[in-house]
Amino acid sequence: MTSHSKIEQAALQLFGEKGYDNTSTALIARQAGVSEALLFKYFLSKEKLFEYLIKQGFRRIVEANRGILAENDPRILIENVIDLPYKLVHDEPDFWKVQDKEFNRPLVQKYFQRFMSPIDNLLKKAFVEVGAPSPELTTLQLLLLIQSLWRNLLYPHDANLPNLARHLKQSYGLGRPAAG
Incomplete structure (x- = not known):
């Protein structure tokens, strides 16, 4: 190294x-x-080191997860987004601990928003396609749950957190076959 x-x-x-x-x-x-x-x-400087770590961290995460956002099936896309916090925390726990600790810093918020913005738009479109009653509110609800989930997965947590993804998928109607 x-x-x-x-x-x-x-x-x-x-x-x-x-x-x-x-x-x-x-x-x-x-x-x-x-x-x-x-x-x-x-x-x-320490500030330049921090900036480098944030930029490089998000670059790695975007590259590693590019394929999940290219999914055309709206149900699979939603499932991928629900699974994302588990994958992110598993792959880069130290990076996400920094995100959690330093989330109030403008630099961290800027890069987090850049990362989340396409996910927000893709989820809205997916929820429209699966016929969710209120796609914008459903997207907001899911993204808030996901943000809370990745933060909770970083630390010793409730034994049910690993099972939450399955519950969320069922709650969002993803356990059922698509309407024909």
Whole structure:
């Protein structure tokens, strides 16, 4: 693993555990096993390191999940979106802990909104296609549940959370065959 990667990994873990304000560059460098000077050589400042981590994290997530949003079957698309928090937290737990801890920061909100905006539009269209009574409100409801779900999946949680996806799919009528 390169020094650059070690710094990234240490910073993600520490920002997720302690938060941005409570994590010093000295602590990140020590955890990464590099000098603080090397950290500054790569990233210039703690703020630039944080910005890099957020941008790269969302870039990885978009690339890894591009296919689920290209789904043409509205029912499968909705199911994919319901499954998304489980996949995201499983694949990138440290990144999502940073998102949770630092969600009030404009940079985090900006990238989160960029990530969620296409999902919002695709869900509205999917709920129209499956005949949901109020597609916009149903989309808002599901997205709020998903946001709460990924945050709860990050930490020790209720044993029923893993089963919630199945319940949500049934609640949104996805357990039934499509109307012919």
